[in-house]
Amino acid sequence: VSQLPLREPTFLILTALAGGPQHGYGIMTDVAEISSGRVRLRAGTLYAALDRLTTEQLVELDREEIVDGRLRRYYRLTADGAQVLAAEAERQRVNAATAIRRLGLAGGQS
Amino acid sequence: MSGADELERNCRRLLAWYPAWHRQVHGEEMIGVLLAAAPDGQRRPGLVESLNIIWAAVLIRLRPRSAAEPAEGWRDALAVFSVVAPVALTCFVLVAYWTPRPTATASGIGILGLGLALPFVLLRLRRVAAYVSLLATALLVFICVYLTYTTGVGAEIFAFPLFAYAAETAALFGSPGPRRGLQILTWRAWTLTVVAAVAFAVAWLALRAVKIWYDTAHRPFGPVLEPRTLPLVAGAAAVTVLAVFVAGVAARSVLGRRVLLMFAVVMYASPINLLWPGYHSPVASAFLTYLPPLAAGAVALRAVSRSRRRAPDGSRPA
Numbered sequence: 001v002s003q004l005p006l007r008e009p010t011f012l013i014l015t016a017l018a019g020g021p022q023h024g025y026g027i028m029t030d031v032a033e034i035s036s037g038r039v040r041l042r043a044g045t046l047y048a049a050l051d052r053l054t055t056e057q058l059v060e061l062d063r064e065e066i067v068d069g070r071l072r073r074y075y076r077l078t079a080d081g082a083q084v085l086a087a088e089a090e091r092q093r094v095n096a097a098t099a100i101r102r103l104g105l106a107g108g109q110s
Numbered sequence: 111m112s113g114a115d116e117l118e119r120n121c122r123r124l125l126a127w128y129p130a131w132h133r134q135v136h137g138e139e140m141i142g143v144l145l146a147a148a149p150d151g152q153r154r155p156g157l158v159e160s161l162n163i164i165w166a167a168v169l170i171r172l173r174p175r176s177a178a179e180p181a182e183g184w185r186d187a188l189a190v191f192s193v194v195a196p197v198a199l200t201c202f203v204l205v206a207y208w209t210p211r212p213t214a215t216a217s218g219i220g221i222l223g224l225g226l227a228l229p230f231v232l233l234r235l236r237r238v239a240a241y242v243s244l245l246a247t248a249l250l251v252f253i254c255v256y257l258t259y260t261t262g263v264g265a266e267i268f269a270f271p272l273f274a275y276a277a278e279t280a281a282l283f284g285s286p287g288p289r290r291g292l293q294i295l296t297w298r299a300w301t302l303t304v305v306a307a308v309a310f311a312v313a314w315l316a317l318r319a320v321k322i323w324y325d326t327a328h329r330p331f332g333p334v335l336e337p338r339t340l341p342l343v344a345g346a347a348a349v350t351v352l353a354v355f356v357a358g359v360a361a362r363s364v365l366g367r368r369v370l371l372m373f374a375v376v377m378y379a380s381p382i383n384l385l386w387p388g389y390h391s392p393v394a395s396a397f398l399t400y401l402p403p404l405a406a407g408a409v410a411l412r413a414v415s416r417s418r419r420r421a422p423d424g425s426r427p428a
Contacts, residue, residue, distance in 0.1 A: 024143040042159055043143045044166030046134075047136050051170070070140040 003056065006088045013049055014058065014077060014085040021062035021076040024050070050075060058084055087101055111226060113153050118145060120154040127167035187368035188285035190294050194240075194369065195278050195376070196228040201307035202314075226276060226336050236287030243282055247275040269379030269399045276407070278378050294365070302356055309353040310377075375406045 006014070009031070016022060016030035027050075028041045041049075053059040059083035062074040077085070121144045125133055144155060155163070226246055230239035254268040285291075360366040379399045 022137055025146040028143065028147060042162035043140055043147065044159075044164075045160040046143070048166040049139055050171060051132075051136070068144040072142065073139045 003058070003084050004088055004091060006084070008039060009041060009045060011051070011085070011088055013041075013046070013053065014081055014088075017059060017075060017077040018082065018085060019059040023065075023072040023074050027075070030069055041087070055080075113151055116153045117148055117155070119373045121145065124155055124160055124163050127164050129167075129171055132167075132170055154286075184368060186290065186294060187365050187372070188281040189287055189289075189291040190277060190299075190365060191369050191372045192281035192285055193231055193234075193280065193291035193292075193295060194299075195274065195286045195373070196225065196231055198303050198373070199274050199305040199376075200228065201226050201304055201386070204311075227282075231282075231288045233289055234283055234287070234292065237287065239288065240279060240282035243275060243279040247272070247279050250275055269382075269403075270377070273376045273379060274405055277372055280407070281372070293388045295386045299360075306353055306356040306360070309350075309356060313350045313353055375403045378403055 011030040012034055013027055015034055016027045019030070022030060024043070024046060028043075028046060031039055031041050050059060054061075054075075057078055059075050060078050062076040065072045067073070118141060121141050122137075123136055125140060128137070147159075148155070209312070227239045228244040230242055250268065251270055254272065257268075282288075357370055360370055382399055
């Protein structure tokens with residue numbers, strides 16, 4: 001997959017959308033939660049990423065709602081987006097497993 | 111004004127850093143996100159938030175076209191040209207042909223004829239404006255042919271108004287017209303248009319004056335730069351730099367470049383006639399004046415017909 005490795009904000013946005021369609025502010029709060037408050041997306045970064053991910057067809061528009069007179073646009077992961085996220089997660093898992101094994105931190109190997 | 115209203119107004123001001131298409135696509139939802147993420151009582155976006163928006167907006171302006179960015183085909187460029195051309199060329203003529211001279215008056219009055227279509231353009235009446243423009247073009251062709259054969263006036267002096275009429279007519283017939291053009295044009299584009307038209311006109315006046323001085327006063331002995339000519343040359347240079355700067359700003363978008371190209375075709379004849387007047391070699395001058403823009407027109411027609419075939423919604427001009 002040519003997009004790999006993903007930058008952390010991109011990885012977290014795709015992870016947030018893997019749980020189901022979300023609107024912009026929902027993605028921001030979810031990313032903060034997934035990363036335990038370590039990554040706080042700003043609006044500029046979020047919409048630049050969403051714009052790029054839409055162009056790369058990893059994310060697409062799900063639906064639009066008007067809430068309190070304001071437009072809410074929900075985004076969802078595409079099949080390609082899910083594939084890229086799975087590949088990145090597997091890449092990170094293999095790397096993490098290798099690191100853990102070499103550090104002798106894995107259960108039963110100490 | 112309440113704190114929330116003030117915050118919203120400041121957020122909108124901040125989003126002006128983004129290109130218009132991005133604001134159109136994401137503007138309202140970004141406002142919603144910025145307001146939702148702001149702490150209670152906040153009246154303006156924080157420094158980090160503001161810098162983040164500005165940085166993201168600059169990057170979006172620099173990167174290649176996004177999928178969300180609307181396509182800017184030749185039809186849109188023609189629609190913009192159909193509105194901008196009569197306004198810009200009327201401004202240009204009012205300034206550049208202020209001093210009555212025989213040839214200047216001919217093409218000046220000629221180009222002012224475009225003003226006839228202007229009210230219909232501004233009223234968004236595409237078809238009426240197109241037929242008025244076509245009628246004006248036909249009349250001008252008749253006058254051009256009649257005067258060329260009866261008085262011996264060089265056909266090339268009518269080139270500027272003729273190209274302007276023909277381009278306006280083509281733009282009105284070949285595009286969705288002023289309704290679409292006015293939708294696309296922003297106040298900044300209008301300011302650029304008027305500033306560019308006046309700047310080009312002033313530069314043109316100065317260049318003409320220098321040329322007349324060169325041709326009449328010093329021909330037998332070659333050019334001698336007199337002190338009274340220096341401010342004129344400096345003024346022409348300064349205004350030309352301004353005009354080039356304005357053109358550079360307009361050229362940042364695909365649509366802007368296409369509109370500039372159409373203006374270049376319309377204006378092409380003027381410097382050619384200035385540098386190579388028809389009295390040296392009428393036939394060569396007529397060919398040099400008319401052939402390249404006609405070839406450009408043929409290429410443009412082909413591009414428009416291809417753009418029409420590719421229109422995704424299959425829509426036709428109203």
